[in-house]
Amino acid sequence: MAENTTIPTGPGADLYTEGHEIHDTKAPDVPVEQMWDQRRFDASLVNPTNRRKMSVIIVGTGLAGGSAAATLGEAGYHVKSFCYQDSPRRAHSIAAQGGINAAKNYRNDGDSVYRLFYDTVKGGDYRSRESNVYRLAQVSANIIDQCVAQGVPFAREYGGLLDTRSFGGVQVQRTFYARGQTGQQLLIGAYQALERQVKAGTVEMHTRHEMLELIVVDGKARGIVARDMVTGEVETHFADAVVLASGGYGNVFFLSTNAMGCNVTASWRAHRKGAYFANPCYTQIHPTCIPVSGEYQSKLTLMSESLRNDGRIWVPKSGEDKRDPRQIPEEDRDYYLERIYPSFGNLVPRDIASRAAKYVCDEGRGVGPGGLGVYLDFADAIKRLGRKAVENKYGNLFDMYAQITGENPYETPMRIYPAVHYTMGGLWVDYDLESSIPGLFVVGEANFSDHGANRLGASALMQGLADGYFVLPNTIANYLADGPFEAVDDSHPAAAEAVASVTERIQKLLSINGSRTVDSIHKELGHIMWEYCGMERSDEGLRTAIEKIRELREVFWSDVRVLGVNEEINQALEKAGRVADFLELAELMCIDALTRAESCGGHFRAESQTEDGEALRHDDDYAHVSAWEFTGVGTKPVLHKEPLEYHAIEMKQRSYK
Amino acid sequence: MSTSRKVTPVATTTLTPQARALRSTVVTKAVMAVSGLIMVLFLIAHMYGNLLVFGGPVMFNEYAAHLRTIGEPMIPYSGVLWVLRVVLLISVVAHVASVVKLWRRKVGATGTGKRYLSSKRKATGNQMTYSAFTMRWGGITLLAYVIFHLLHLTWKVVNPGGAHEPYDRVVNSFQQWWMVLIYLIAMILLGLHLRHGIWSALTTLGANTSAVARRRLNLAAIALAVVLVVGFLLPPFSILLGLVK
Amino acid sequence: MKVTLNIWRQPKRDAQGKMESYELDGLSEHMSFLEMLDVLNERLTSEGRDPVAFDSDCREGICGMCGLVINGEAHGPSPTTTCQLHLRSFSDGDVIDVEPWRAEPFPVLKDLIVDRTSFDRIIQAGGYISANTGSAPEANAAPIAQADASDAFDAATCIGCGACVAACPNGSAMLFTAAKVTHLGLLPQGQPERNSRALDMVNQHDEEGFGNCTNIGECTAVCPKGIPLETISRLNRDLLKAATRTDG
Structure with a gap:
């Protein structure tokens, strides 16, 4: 590991070393439009009769993992699927509200595969790989076909044909949706397909199981160590290939819109075993979430950003103004987005709206508990359109808000605040979605591949299903064509070592018996990350964060308190393992953010902005993927740069003034 | 793609899914529903007969006698009545048997x-x-009442007020306040049983297909229950109050 | 605000459980019910006592993972999931009983956590449309009337939380089963397997040991997604038709 590294010269040079450049070697050298066809043609195939001799482990049952397990099962492979929840249907893809993009051009409004490709690359602030994104746009149309065939009840027009709407900063209507529950409906579709394969005997389902280690044999991913969360049994599972579909790591911030159980452990364990982690600092912060109401807050809830179409965002001009918002006259209000961005107003992109909210709160003008909130006011919309019309458009969102806050948004302005929502970074993969460990594939939010530095709305569902239904089942076959590989069992030193390390870690966590609860440490980590590695990052802040994270990691390993035993349901133990990994990931995120001294997409560096305070990219220095290699906890990671080359699209600076 | 069904390897493997479904809770419920509805039809006829008591002894006794002579001479004496009795008995047994099965x-x-x-x-x-x-408990009480009712008016084992002719037996019985009380309690329980039973039977048989249908089915169940209870209570109260002698 | 919690504690499956009482003070009415349990667990942990095990994941009312019987009602007093219940639904000084879902097919695994894999097996039995990846026709090839799509959607919003079973006096999972039969049965894609789906899913429902439906609607009263009772009637119709057909 980590041979031939050089001492870097850029920012944060004291925190990492630089390794060799890496390149995707799988995308064929043809124009981007032909790559996927060519790749499928070049790839080796697995004879249907041989497939049942091949086994694949898939960790995670969200859109990517669930659809991949179902599809590989249908193809005849022997699939072992794992999820930490009690059922595969609970995966957090279910919470996605808005919709799924597809280049169907049903509206005849000029959409095309190329336009979806272009919008996604531009939306990602030119930090994604052209080849992967083009393929994503290509297969997007197949996804809709597949989902409709499964019975996903997409919204329809009166004529019975599929309805679409526009979404997040694009000019065509290409977003398919199922009321405000698109993620749920798509996930249930994938879940049903998965359960069908369980019945058919091709998929072996392991619920309430958490992957705690990757087993690498002779350089290839060959299995996992998983803990049965009911009995505590530490089990080994072997296969010819391992697929991680374990989602994003937004919960490193403690508070995010992710589910309580979302974690980085599967990805991080693979990273520790040699898989590169790419662009960990790219996180998406969503502007319209319900603000924190107290220190007890366990998670944040997102409200569709469509609210910004009619709601006006403001704060009092003076931080001293503590009047009831309805009593504050127009002249004492600051509609800051309309003031700063007169042409886009309240509809500026997510990152800009989020950062602007942070600034006004930093100035002490925030509203609500702790001053962390801004008003989203529908009074004008109700006056203009009538209450009925507003209710028709936003009724369910208003109800949700009222349910959570106990306030009536028809009467008093809503309060919103940005929250961590999605992580664009993830394990590095090539065009085949294979990580830097042969035989380890990564799909969905867990990989880094398609969204660059910023994800467009309605693109996460598209990517998850593209990877699971259409990309991975094709590319993994090329790898499996060399199999089945030599059988491995518990007696193999690599397996024994993996089991021993898991058992040892569990025992360690249970034996510290200090004074701090897991949650209290997780919250503290969240505060550090939100403060220094959140919406705005700076060299100084990130260095402070790294110091604090290292100290907190010490505290964790010397003073955490995990009660109970391993041999039963022990939720504190589960959380402790996850927080331990977040404490390592957090440092890498800060190092990544520190070394990327430019602003791009969701990553905003205070040092890199235009005179107007806009994000400023530095394409000459940073048009690359930062893929990090693990060398040990607290030791310098190795940075491998994958240069990003744009052949089909020209790079431009964003402007929303 | 294959749509063939695989039967889970359980104790009932030898049965096809269709055969298993015939033993399912849903089919058992349907049996309960159909048998219940047959009894509702019987109750409507029964209530009609009871109301003839207002026509006086001749009319009422002729009705009772005619029940036995329907279809004569094509059908032997009491033939139709026996067919009805058998159908009713089967319904009662099926109703109770499905209750027992589902209760378990x-x-x-x-x-x-x-x-x-x-x-x-x-x-x-x-x-x-x-x-x-x-x-459930109302149903059991009703069953007990039905047995009492048969002992009283069909098998004539219980003889409050004596007399032999149907009209006199009815009138004599319901001149006893406690007989009316028993009858009243039974009819209230019957009304409650019908209120839910009719709605539930129709729902079980698939009639509840929309919010509108649900409202209509509930209204129908309430209306039928009220009509039957009032219809059954009119004669005994009229007798008790001396309106029918 | 201050509340007293009576919580079901059971160390593991098949172990004897009992209600235990805990007092909590200094709570905010804006706290969610589960956040209150988080606070309780922080306290228990610092006191060296075993924290209360309960399931939750998304905490925004869509994943279906959470579910507690609060004061005898599945998901508590407000018509949402447990995670969307806030303390403002209670009063200062309240005594609140917290129990797990109770049904034989939902065995308690620990404290308030139950095993709902029986639901997965009901779906495995036939709760899907057999459409292998890649075999789908063009999405707009078969228009679907908006009303049908909308009714199918209403049924498809089921989150599989199991409140229907917990609330049903018969321990029936008919609402869950019927929601899926209705969702798929209303769509043209779902027609080829409509009969087998009803047969297989009902058979599995019974096989799991769930009770029967008596059409009393306790399930719909607690369903966080408002799945209507009509779905059960639709299921009955499909099942009776499929069970009595003679053409195979």
């Missing part, structure tokens, strides 16, 4: 002890109708 399932699914310990739990649930709450 309920106990199997929820256990025998107290299911929830919270004393704040309402015995009648969140929104179920009171009639739904009375179905």
Whole structure:
């Protein structure tokens, strides 16, 4: 590991070393439009009769993992699927509200595969790989076909044909949706397909199981160590290939819109075993979430950003103004987005709206508990359109808000605040979605591949299903064509070592018996990350964060308190393992953010902005993927740069003034 | 793609899914529904007969006698009545048998002890109708009443007030306040049983297909229950109050 | 605000459980019910006592993972999931009983956590449309009337939380089963397997040991997604038709 590294010269040079450049070697050298066809043609195939001799482990049952397990099962492979929840249907893809993009051009409004490709690359602030994104746009149309065939009840027009709407900063209507529950409906579709394969005997389902280690044999991913969360049994599972579909790591911030159980452990364990982690600092912060109401807050809830179409965002001009918002006259209000961005107003992109909210709160003008909130006011919309019309458009969102806050948004302005929502970074993969460990594939939010530095709305569902239904089942076959590989069992030193390390870690966590609860440490980590590695990052802040994270990691390993035993349901133990990994990931995120001294997409560096305070990219220095290699906890990671080359699209600076 | 069904390897493997489904809770419920509806039809006829008591002794006794002579001479004496009795008996047995089967399932699914310990739990649930709450114990009480009723007016084992002719037996009986009381309690239970039973039977048979249908089915069940209860209560109260002698 | 919690504690499956009482003070009415349990667990942990095990994941009312019987009602007093219940639904000084879902097919695994894999097996039995990846026709090839799509959607919003079973006096999972039969049965894609789906899913429902439906609607009263009772009637119709057909 980590041979031939050089001492870097850029920012944060004291925190990492630089390794060799890496390149995707799988995308064929043809124009981007032909790559996927060519790749499928070049790839080796697995004879249907041989497939049942091949086994694949898939960790995670969200859109990517669930659809991949179902599809590989249908193809005849022997699939072992794992999820930490009690059922595969609970995966957090279910919470996605808005919709799924597809280049169907049903509206005849000029959409095309190329336009979806272009919008996604531009939306990602030119930090994604052209080849992967083009393929994503290509297969997007197949996804809709597949989902409709499964019975996903997409919204329809009166004529019975599929309805679409526009979404997040694009000019065509290409977003398919199922009321405000698109993620749920798509996930249930994938879940049903998965359960069908369980019945058919091709998929072996392991619920309430958490992957705690990757087993690498002779350089290839060959299995996992998983803990049965009911009995505590530490089990080994072997296969010819391992697929991680374990989602994003937004919960490193403690508070995010992710589910309580979302974690980085599967990805991080693979990273520790040699898989590169790419662009960990790219996180998406969503502007319209319900603000924190107290220190007890366990998670944040997102409200569709469509609210910004009619709601006006403001704060009092003076931080001293503590009047009831309805009593504050127009002249004492600051509609800051309309003031700063007169042409886009309240509809500026997510990152800009989020950062602007942070600034006004930093100035002490925030509203609500702790001053962390801004008003989203529908009074004008109700006056203009009538209450009925507003209710028709936003009724369910208003109800949700009222349910959570106990306030009536028809009467008093809503309060919103940005929250961590999605992580664009993830394990590095090539065009085949294979990580830097042969035989380890990564799909969905867990990989880094398609969204660059910023994800467009309605693109996460598209990517998850593209990877699971259409990309991975094709590319993994090329790898499996060399199999089945030599059988491995518990007696193999690599397996024994993996089991021993898991058992040892569990025992360690249970034996510290200090004074701090897991949650209290997780919250503290969240505060550090939100403060220094959140919406705005700076060299100084990130260095402070790294110091604090290292100290907190010490505290964790010397003073955490995990009660109970391993041999039963022990939720504190589960959380402790996850927080331990977040404490390592957090440092890498800060190092990544520190070394990327430019602003791009969701990553905003205070040092890199235009005179107007806009994000400023530095394409000459940073048009690359930062893929990090693990060398040990607290030791310098190795940075491998994958240069990003744009052949089909020209790079431009964003402007929303 | 294959659509063939695989039967889970359980004790009933030898049965096809269709054969298993015929033993399912849904089909058992349908049996309960159909047998219940047959009894409802009988009750309507029965109530009609009872109301003839207002026509005086001749009319009422002729009705009772005619029940036995329907279809003569093509059908032997009491033939139709016996067919009806057999159909009714089968319905009662089927109704009770399906109740027993489903009750056992309920106990199997929820256990025998107290299911929830919270004393704040309402015995009648969140929104179920009171009639739904009375179905099982009310049903058993009704069964007991039916036996008493047969002992009284069919088999003439119980003889409050004596007399032999149907009209006199009825009138003599309901001049006893306690007979009217028994009858009143039974009819209230019957009304509650019908209120939920009719709605439930139609729903089980698939009639509840929309919110509108649900409202209509409930209204129909209430209307039929009220008509039957009032219809059954008119004669005894008229007798007790001396309007019919 | 201050509340007293009576919580079901059971160390593991098949172990004897009992209600235990805990007092909590200094709570905010804006706290969610589960956040209150988080606070309780922080306290228990610092006191060296075993924290209360309960399931939750998304905490925004869509994943279906959470579910507690609160004061005898599945998901408590407000018509949402447990995670969307806030303390403002209670009063200062309240005594609140917290129990797990109770049904034989939902065995308690620990404290308030139950095993709901029986639901997965009901779906495995036939709760899907057999459409292998890649075999789908063009999405707009078969228009679907908006009303049908909308009714199918209403049924498809089921989150599989199991409140229907917990609330049903018969321990029936008919609402869950019927929601899926209705969702798929209303769509043209779902027609080829409509009969087998009803047969297989009902058979599995019974096989799991769930009780029967008596059409009293306790399930719909607690369903966080408002799945209507009509779905059960639709299921009955499909099942009776499929069970009595003679053409195979």
